[in-house]
Amino acid sequence: xxxxxxxxxxxxxxxxxxxxxxxxxxxxxxxxxxxxxxxxxxxxxxxxxxxxxxxxxxxxxxxxxxxxxxxxxxxxxxxxxxxxxxxxxxxxxxxxxxxxxxxxxxxxxxxxxxxxxxxxxxxxxxxxxxxxxxxxxxxxxxxxxxxxxxxxxxxxxxxxxxx
Amino acid sequence: xxxxxxxxxxxxxxxxxxxxxxxxxxxxxxxxxxxxxxxxxxxxxxxxxxxxxxxxxxxxxxxxxxxxxxxxxxxxxxxxxxxxxxxxxxxxxxxxxxxxxxxxxxxxxxxxxxxxxxxxxxxxxxxxxxxxxxxxxxxxxxxxxxxxxxxxxxxxxxxxxxxxxxxxxxxxxxxxxxxxxxxxxxxxxxxxxxxxxxxxxxxxxxxxxxxxxxxxxxxxxxxx
Numbered sequence: 355x356x357x358x359x360x361x362x363x364x365x366x367x368x369x370x371x372x373x374x375x376x377x378x379x380x381x382x383x384x385x386x387x388x389x390x391x392x393x394x395x396x397x398x399x400x401x402x403x404x405x406x407x408x409x410x411x412x413x414x415x416x417x418x419x420x421x422x423x424x425x426x427x428x429x430x431x432x433x434x435x436x437x438x439x440x441x442x443x444x445x446x447x448x449x450x451x452x453x454x455x456x457x458x459x460x461x462x463x464x465x466x467x468x469x470x471x472x473x474x475x476x477x478x479x480x481x482x483x484x485x486x487x488x489x490x491x492x493x494x495x496x497x498x499x500x501x502x503x504x505x506x507x508x509x510x511x512x513x514x515x516x517x
Numbered sequence: 518x519x520x521x522x523x524x525x526x527x528x529x530x531x532x533x534x535x536x537x538x539x540x541x542x543x544x545x546x547x548x549x550x551x552x553x554x555x556x557x558x559x560x561x562x563x564x565x566x567x568x569x570x571x572x573x574x575x576x577x578x579x580x581x582x583x584x585x586x587x588x589x590x591x592x593x594x595x596x597x598x599x600x601x602x603x604x605x606x607x608x609x610x611x612x613x614x615x616x617x618x619x620x621x622x623x624x625x626x627x628x629x630x631x632x633x634x635x636x637x638x639x640x641x642x643x644x645x646x647x648x649x650x651x652x653x654x655x656x657x658x659x660x661x662x663x664x665x666x667x668x669x670x671x672x673x674x675x676x677x678x679x680x681x682x683x684x685x686x687x688x689x690x691x692x693x694x695x696x697x698x699x700x701x702x703x704x705x706x707x708x709x710x711x712x713x714x715x716x717x718x719x720x721x722x723x724x725x726x727x728x729x730x731x732x733x734x735x736x737x738x739x740x741x
Contacts (some may be wrong), residue, residue, distance in 0.1 A: 371529060
């Protein structure tokens, strides 16, 4: 059994990074990771026995971050009567890609990030997000297709050519 | 590896994060655990007060989070200003008065919804009211993390004077009045509760919420 400290050392970075991508903000991703890992610690005897403890933390952080975004957005909305906007500009090394990811609906985004950033298999992604492997495959395909459309010219310039 | 995958990989490599302070995380988790432990008794007392006196506890500047976790209900009230947990209570089904919804709605075959968890009707919604006014939020979450997910109902002082109707917003938020629901629940029996539960019977996808999802999870709950 890994200790919580070892679990944290091994998984905090990837999970926080993935949360940053999924939530459109590295800062919020770190906050969400802090909260999610604290919850993991709180329930460690249960979490450590999970098939994918880090995946659970990812999901918890994702949910927590979404709620935080909603609250922040709601505050802004109430104050300014404008719809909340997600922010995706904070210090990603590839801001165009981050911006494109943030344009995806969360259902697609969470799958894309799990597969592309966390490098989870389809089965792992399905398990973590509580959806079927077929749904993972479908959402990944739709997500990547949409990303390619969104990236357009920047995709060409960064990657050299289209797939 | 596709070009897009390469680009993700490059970005991931470039965006490495520093290691966190594990001590800070464990401290935070310890505080959370302690708060939950302390809070359990407080909610029990509040629930007993409702049962004995029929009086809705007024918990002041607080909001409630209701979590659904594999058949259990967790109620948590947090201070709106500080975020501190005032009270929380886990595994409340049958204790705090959580009632499973019954509905004519049926689940769809939509694969995306096949993992429905089920909405819970909390028949002690009084716990969620903020006596000091302002805005409070009732949340139902669909995983066992003790929090998280999408806000599904919010209400304000203004809303409390309306007629108890709920309305759906495109972003998955249900807005509605609570005052009538409070009254009904105050002396409510099962039938009355069922009559008003639509205010509370939403469901949430852990990531996004749609009205359809809500209906489905409502139904899923009834099947449990």
